[in-house]
Amino acid sequence: MEKVIETRGLYKTFPRKGGSALTATHYCPGCEHGVLHKLIGEALADMELQDRTVVISPVGCAVFAYYYFDAGNVQVPHGRAAAVGTGISRTKNQAVVVAYQGDGDLASIGLNETLQAANRGEKIAVFFVNNTVYGMTGGQMAPTTLVGEKTETSPDGRDPLQTGYPLHMAELISQLQAPVYVARVSFSNMAKLKQARQAIRKALEIQRDGKGYAFVEVLMACPTNQKMNVEAATRFVSEQMEKEFPLGILRDRSADVRPLVRAESDYRKETLDRLLRLDVDRAPDARLDPAAPTIQLKMAGFGGQGVLSMGVILARAACAAGKFTSWYPSYGPEQRGGTANCGVVVSGRPVGTPMVTEADVLVAMNRPSLEKFAGEVKPGGWLLYAAEIGEFAAPAGVRTLAVPALDLAKEGGNPRAANVAMVGVLAGLDGFGLPDEAYREALAANFAGKAKVVAQNEAVFALAKRWGEARRA
């Protein structure tokens, strides 16, 4: 059996790996992943964090990090460790989240997730392996590849005119406000290894204490893909990489930062009922009344004329009266400055289609709407339009009425309530089998929390209703 140096925090044999060689790692000879694994594992064990730890295995050579770390492990899609880590950390406040990622994973396909999680200050310790080259996929150029460095996809050496310059992740991240700790380290000699060990421990302490985001960039040798022996690869790190990527602690706010504690979920029904205002905003269940007519109403006008809320008030009144009802709006950009319309169906039976194409009632607040939808009113139906639109040739067989909604609203005390005036006129003309009380409840609910507006609107409604009643015949 091969001799294995016992390292704390890592498994002694690797049952998660399967197969026959349960004591051999899958890493190449001379690879430094093992060193980083040992430093992280040892720190987790020393700090007694293994039970709390979730290691995120990336896509790349460290995809099998879960073979080795004696901790919970989540293997994730390429580049998405920071997003997955966000999900874990937000959901489990006490979890120590360790994201272990390479340069292609973190700095290329996952750059957005990386920067955004750092910028949100997620509680994650990120260990970023920068060896200037893709490993698992076979030695392609990475965002961190040095100028002139030869890889499978930069066979003549990286040409900055074609492929830009090495990306300095630690510097990028230290530009952001939220990160607590940002450092760059290497293993190229014993002194630097000791500094690396300190940085790794610091990042994990910050997680232990729940203080936020920590980022440690580790410059590492990849003899296989750098096509060098171990000695040359280590020299490459110390002589070339460290020149391009200076080592050091770029940020340490850990002493000034307080622990960030996320809330615990409250699953109680009382909490939800209260949150959704079921104590104050509740209607009776709809009552089946097949004999009651199904009424289809359409409201249309400019965005801002309150046609959508006019429809909601009607639907609320119907709901309060125990009717089946639906409201369906034109939606999206149309709402923002263009024309808006909605359809409301009131019925004694479950509503079929919520779209109103044959209207019993059309309320048009501007000329384009009037002209567009007048043809949809059924014979014998009502067509109400805002009086200021002016002359309009009424379609045959349709009861047409110019309504001075704006004047009624002003007279009632709320010049912005022309839509409420229209509802009042409708209630006066017909009522649709809805009691006054239902309209009042609807007005109160629609403007809940605005007592003055509610009072004004009630006055507008009452005035307009009388106006409508006078024209019922």
Add this chain to the structure above:
Amino acid sequence: MATQLVKGNTAVVVGALYAGCDSFFGYPITPASEILHEAAKLFPPAGRRMVQAESEEAAINMVYGAAATGRRAMTASSGPGISLKQEGVSYLSGAQLPAVIVDIMRAGPGLGNIGPEQGDYNQVVKGGGHGNYRTIVLAPASVQEMCDFTFKAFELASKWRMVVYVLADGVLGQMIEPLRFPETSVAPETDNRWAVDGTAATRPNVVTSIFLNFDQQEAFNHELQAKYAAVAAAEQASESYRMDDADVALVAYGISARIAQGAVDAARQEGFKVGLFRPQTLFPFPQDALNAFVARGGKQLICVEMSNGQMRDDVKLAIECRCPVHLVCRLGGNLVTRDEILAKIRATARQA
């Protein structure tokens, strides 16, 4: 029991909260954005988590992380966003993590427009990402079902350790109807057998979808297929309307079914024996109930959908083409009209 008038998109959040959803991760897109807005408003006061993600990919991967801890998690989007999430859906399925995704479909392909459509059928019902996986797909047709099916989606996701979609359209998302609120709220328990949540109990666990050994990967795939077969046997749901003596059946889901129901009533008044078969699950497709119609002597089917026959393919497969299957469809944000359906019924019923 309490009833409130709410928007379809709001009903989704109501269902999620009462079902014990811990986390919502989302990205803005019309016509699904109100789900994100309502989650922002309602999740934090209940101690639940809501993060506006930097992208759809990030949102689905946050779901992956939250789901890996054994908590209930969800996201919501519309077609273009669902396309972006497919990587994550494949990984969730490969790792057998429970999660809920709500798709408020809009018109495509490409940017399309924000009008309602049902063109995401294939990408949602057939998988959409890489690999041999399936997702359970629930198809609501009312604000009530937007809430109830979201609630049910979490139960099915936990029961089967699968991704469950609630597949709705722009109309259902935007419309307002009375909603009877859930009568219970759920406090879900973490399943320590597979979750990884940073506790001693789950320390040995690994969430992953990788098997280097081909035979292992194959065996795992067979395990998945066996699970999907069990789901297909256990979870089919549909609703039949005036189907008992029907010669011709309309098949429609979502808002199309609401319109089709009106067409059934109108056609019945003209003397045609027509009914409506409404799938409430799209995977599994409710083929047993549909086959009962064919076995009873049902003569023809008319699929009504806001897509180019994507659902019709499943209808044909379900009945193994034992009777003609016609199509009435509108695309691009337009809804099928009752009269278009009626015209097809008149033409078809005469042949029947």
